[in-house]
Amino acid sequence: MAQANAAERPNVVFILADDLGYGELGCYGQSKIPTPNIDRLAAQGRRFTRHYTGAPVCAPARCVLMSGKHLGHAEIRGNLQAKKNFPQFNEGQHPITEGVVTLAEAFKEAGYATGAMGKWGLGPVGSTGDPNKQGFDLFFGYNCQAVAHSFYPRYIWRNDEQIEINPNPIPGHRKKPTGEVKLEDYQAEQYAPYLMIDEAEDFISKHKDDPFFLYLAFIEPHVAMHPPEEAVDRFPKDWDNEAYRGQCGYLPHPRPRAGYAAMINDLDRYVGRVMEALEDAGVADNTIVVFTSDNGTTHPGVKTTHFHIGGVDADFFNSTLDLKGWKGSVYEGGLRVPMIVRYPGKVDAGSTSDTPGYFADWFPTLADAVGLKKPDGLDGQSLWPAITTGKDGGERKPMVWVYPEYGGQVAVNFGHMKVLRRGLKRKNPDPWEVYDVVKDRGETKNLAAEHPELIERAAKLLKEQTDENPLFPLTPPTFERSAASE
Template sequence: MASKVAFVALFCSLASAAEKPNVVFILADDLGYGEVGCFGQKKIPTPNIDRLATEGVKLTQFYSGAPTCAPSRCVLMSGKHLGHADIRGNRQAKVSFPQFEEGQHPIKADTVLMPELFKKAGYATAAIGKWGLGPVGSTGDPNKHGFDLFFGYNCQAIAHSYFPKYLWRNAEKVEINAKPIPGHVKPVSEARMEDYLGENYAPKLMIDEAEKFIAEKKDQPFFLYLAFIEPHVAMHPPKDSVERFPKEWDQQPYLGESGYLPHPRPRAAYAAMISDLDSHVGRVMAALKKAGVDERTLIVFTSDNGTTHKNNKKSPFNIGGADVDFFNSTAGLRGFKGSVYEGGLRVPTVVRYPGKLKPGTSSDVPGYFADWFPTLCAATGTEPAAALDGENLLPILKGEASAKRQKPMVWTFAEYGGQVVVRIGDYKVLRRGLLTKKPGDWEIYDIPADRGETKDLAKEKPELIGKAVGVLKNEVADNAVFPLKIPGAND
């Protein structure tokens, strides 16, 4: 009798676990707001991402956690905005921890990340792609923060190469290229594609791993974090991907004058990277369908920050050879990666959740990366961590008429001169240059009315500056690793 009771209990437990929705969170790297079709891209086909939008909800005023990689990912994983986050810049780990040869400054051991709670709730967890929140063996090691499996790049700098010497599988280095291709070389007089193509293309290995994980874990709930590296430069996609795009696009080669690798067909190469990213999304969707779990899987697609920034005024190319003007990568937004203007922070975002969210809808309610932790916990019935900065956006995603954002959104970015932003309702209050000898003035923009941030309203609405300073005073904790003095808030 006892064994029968135990069997029934186990059966019920397994049935309950199987009913929990899976979560697949897909994070692109430096993908601009206008670089996919459903957000206005005209030259690069992205049918799979567009299909997510057709079958889900498109978020038109959604923002990353920061305007660069590591701090944005810290906000995403911790649910803490930059005023409370451990990581507020792209500092290398070896600056404070010389024992580590690679990786970024680690998050703290006691910082609770999203996968830890999913694992506690019975989910299988995996992170595949780029990490950037602490070296293997450090307090920021992904395996120490809830991930059963980590496969990919631990270090953002190594991820500049698509043909690296190795990738990590948990604590093991897996060699994939005996002759790796570096992500950086000095400028050249002639660019040849074949000079920068290696044997094993890392993105292919990572999407293969994602398909394998889905197939293996189909009978239990899983949380899969896919932090793909496209379209972050350097540009060296496979030749067949490049050749899908018109030769007449490229009348001028990129010779490396704006950093990273040269390329004879820079526009086609950049388009190929985004097209390949879209194909990864298609393969994930196909794998979910094949496993029979696509109808009970919540998928989020977004980017860690805006498109790559300007560099050399003598070059028509942005950093790494990207021609963002040609592709209208920011869709008319001001600024690029590294900037707290819309082009650096606003990112293309789509959520697909069959049976729960109305297909083909959109929302212009503002949200940002800090919101994902409470939102995904609410969607899956997972107990969230205490004192999260974000809000549960599930009612907004469901289109509930009364749903609206309650909290201001906060960014305090201790790099690119030192920048702060507070979004209060429709208004964005920002200040730049806080780490320079001549800090800029406060700026205010009415974002719905002025998405290009062309009209500064600071003189017309000075009361909003006082409100923003008050928010920052309450919402920004000191961080000795990433210090930033904010006039009126923590000076």
């Protein structure tokens, strides 16, 4: 696509939720939590039913998104604190290197103003992974995922400057085994997410006359769960008959179901404010808006409680609908995420697509959409034909996941069919599994015995598509036809 004149080039707003499950939006089947603004986004654009993250947890998903490289080639394949290998940093995750060409850098090179608000997770301030060194003119929010466990932190970052917002911060982790759990014990002066949406509105206003790329990596509904009381009070008191005491990590909460719903409802309100800011700036119809999530909802905690990590009650909200697995898993519940694109005049309103795609596709997709220069070696393929016409652009490349955490897992998606294997770092790995994720999206029937040729193909592809990575080591498993369940 030839690069258009600056005045004609569309803006791009990419909204990334954090740990939002496939079934936690009204337009994807959620019945308890109101999400009118995201539902309106779907009504005005195209909703995708088979979109996948690049990884089942935070940092590697963001690396795949920003680099266009799948997990077999991405530098970051797990969550790793920077201080483990760079003791000079006391926060932040292991940095991507200077050689990584990010989506933000491609936008900047094309003359776009670039801004990021929310959570980064790809390298501390001052490292090679610093967002200002990876293409963003402005970064405002949490550089470090661990700091983002608190919604009332002592400070957040504006580029390389720490901005103190809470003299009496609330840590993201605490337990209260006995006694009354009080909401006010976990509240402080300034709720960080509200400052980030303010900053996003300001960025849109300031850059309304220039093309811009705005990356909004909001932190909801990732735990800890401590939204303001006003947000919690939007939801029925009779939902909760049991306080969460922090037994599955993060902060206690007196009304965990209401608290979790409040976080998702707040996320929806941010989307409404973004759309209103685009309207006020007069650029809503010339802006591509993408909404998705970095992985599925949080997984179960200790066996003695129904609560998931951080107090989430995923069963109450039917957070994954009928999908199997959670965050941290290469089953559909960990990888399949909501995805909506709005772009009036180019994307049909109220449309739906079952075209499969994943985070590695966003670099080539947005490059095609606005005329960015594509670096060599991208693993994804453009979804722009599917986004604009509802039809795919030809044969789908296999989608690849090489994930060394949560026991070591790999997966390959061949259109309708998905091959996976788990427990690869355990003494006795789980057997191969094969599912038809169109006919059986709940992954209830393992077809491995019927499809040894698919397993053989997946094992060969994984070997070819996995670079050695000493930071995140995982050797792809082999397969012998005579041992389908080795």
